[in-house]
Amino acid sequence: MAVAEPQFDDLYREIILDHYRRPRNRGELATPSQRVEGVNPVCGDEIHLDLEIGDDTIRDVSYWGHGCSISQSSASMLTERLKGCSIEEAERVMGKVRAMLIDGAAPDDEIGDLQALEGVARLPVRVKCALLCWNVLKEGLQQATTAA
Helix, strand or coil: CCCCCHHHHHHHHHHHHHHHHCCCCECCCCCCCEEEEEECCCCCCEEEEEEEEECCEEEEEEEEEECCHHHHHHHHHHHHHHCCCEHHHHHHHHHHHHHHHHHCCCCCHHHHHHHHHHHHHHCHHHHHHHHHHHHHHHHHHHHHHHHC
């Protein structure tokens, strides 16, 4: 597992807290093409994800729910990073985030602020919190491709 340098730990902590305190794209979409939800039964985190998908692109994405700073920040970062992306790019980013959190793979620039979640990989109990929105996204993308 790649280990963040101490000065990056502080920066990453600030990014996570910023997304928790000032969430991006929080709320429901008026007419989502997919609405999916997930719950972490261990801690009670809950994420609802609205997707507006067309022409193999995530045109809009939002979330709402409740939970710890890690689950809510991860969802905020997901929406910020993936809005306007192709489904292919979203799946690639999702794979990189999962690899970083589960396998300890080094993050790369393609995932942007999501690199801030790298330290969560050192806290196995919290990995599920960070991955909740990504698991929900995976379900939503599967629904979208099945419906297409």
